[in-house]
Amino acid sequence: MRARVLIRPKAGILDPQGEAVQRALPALGFAGVANVHVGRLVELDVEDPAKLQSMCEKLLANPLVEDYEILIEN
Amino acid sequence: MRTEAPISRVWAKQIKEEARIWWAKARADDADMRRAQAREMKFGVLQFPGSCDEVDALQAARRVGDAELLWHGERDLRGADAIVVPGGFSYGDYLRAGAIARFAPVMEAVIEFAREGGLVLGICNGFQVLCEAHLLPGALLPNANLRFTFRQVALDVVNPDSAFTKACGYAAHPPRSLSIPAKHSWGRYHADERTLDELESNGQVVLRYSSGENFNGSLRDIAGVQNAAGNVFGLMPHPEHAVDELTGSTDGLCIFESMRLAVEGVRA
Numbered sequence: 144m145r146a147r148v149l150i151r152p153k154a155g156i157l158d159p160q161g162e163a164v165q166r167a168l169p170a171l172g173f174a175g176v177a178n179v180h181v182g183r184l185v186e187l188d189v190e191d192p193a194k195l196q197s198m199c200e201k202l203l204a205n206p207l208v209e210d211y212e213i214l215i216e217n
Numbered sequence: 218m219r220t221e222a223p224i225s226r227v228w229a230k231q232i233k234e235e236a237r238i239w240w241a242k243a244r245a246d247d248a249d250m251r252r253a254q255a256r257e258m259k260f261g262v263l264q265f266p267g268s269c270d271e272v273d274a275l276q277a278a279r280r281v282g283d284a285e286l287l288w289h290g291e292r293d294l295r296g297a298d299a300i301v302v303p304g305g306f307s308y309g310d311y312l313r314a315g316a317i318a319r320f321a322p323v324m325e326a327v328i329e330f331a332r333e334g335g336l337v338l339g340i341c342n343g344f345q346v347l348c349e350a351h352l353l354p355g356a357l358l359p360n361a362n363l364r365f366t367f368r369q370v371a372l373d374v375v376n377p378d379s380a381f382t383k384a385c386g387y388a389a390h391p392p393r394s395l396s397i398p399a400k401h402s403w404g405r406y407h408a409d410e411r412t413l414d415e416l417e418s419n420g421q422v423v424l425r426y427s428s429g430e431n432f433n434g435s436l437r438d439i440a441g442v443q444n445a446a447g448n449v450f451g452l453m454p455h456p457e458h459a460v461d462e463l464t465g466s467t468d469g470l471c472i473f474e475s476m477r478l479a480v481e482g483v484r485a
Contacts, residue, residue: 152358160359160363205313205356207408
């Protein structure tokens with residue numbers, strides 16, 4: 144089964160990458176952009192999607208500073 | 218005419234011989250004891266694929282004791298009295314700095330060693346590894362300026378009684394500031410507010426960037442923290458690069474010297 148894990152900085156934690164992108168967009172003429180955050184995408188084929196959460200907690204994300212979202216493709 | 222030696226002389230000879238043997242044994246025991254006492258403490262310096270500061274860590278440790286490298290695939294710490302997790306880019310910093318190194322076989326032994334109270338020092342990438350392994354609280358995030366930065370930084374010794382800083386000051390001199398180089402792109406220390414309060418009230422914040430020196434955006438200017446038990450310590454700056462006048466400062470040496478004192482204090 145194909146799965147995607149989206150990992151992003153937890154809300155409230157300084158995200159300098161997001162801020163840099165947010166500052167760069169208006170400079171290129173793209174107005175009206177807010178709350179930009181830059182994270183990571185992990186794509187994987189898994190036999191047992193029930194294990195994904197544990198994978199995220201133990202390795203794919205650092206739950207102290209990152210939120211993760213699991214998306215399963217059907 | 219041959220006369221028998223007087224019996225007293227025979228005894229005297231025997232007593233002399235026994236005394237000679239006894240003294241030789243006593244001297245040998247004494248020498249063994251002196252050798253045992255003089256046995257230098259041994260640092261084990263880990264080496265992961267991608268480590269790059271393990272040789273400087275080895276050289277720094279050898280200024281205060283014995284030291285040997287421990288490859289990441291080892292499961293035995295070979296009798297090391299203290300462990301140094303060095304800087305570098307273990308496993309290419311893939312995923313997150315320190316995230317993969319934490320699962321190296323040698324780390325299982327280090328985690329066990331730390332749980333039993335053994336001293337563990339993590340420098341830069343080593344600090345990241347110890348946080349990922351949950352041996353230290355918090356996490357290291359990309360520098361606020363998003364740049365790899367290399368500079369000499371001034372650090373305030375906030376906890377001068379730690380097993381890692383007790384040799385950094387003297388009774389007559391309040392804890393001084395240390396001048397040590399830092400070089401990293403993932404050095405912004407982060408923990409939630411409650412954890413930060415706890416760290417401060419428990420004396421777990423060991424080093425802070427001096428005023429104006431916090432270039433990476435670490436919360437509360439934290440440069441180095443220890444665990445609650447006080448036997449695991451991590452810092453982003455590199456004390457092993459500051460052990461010789463040739464490179465401008467010897468302030469890093471006191472971290473290694475403190476560890477030696479702590480190990481010998483336990484042994485005595």
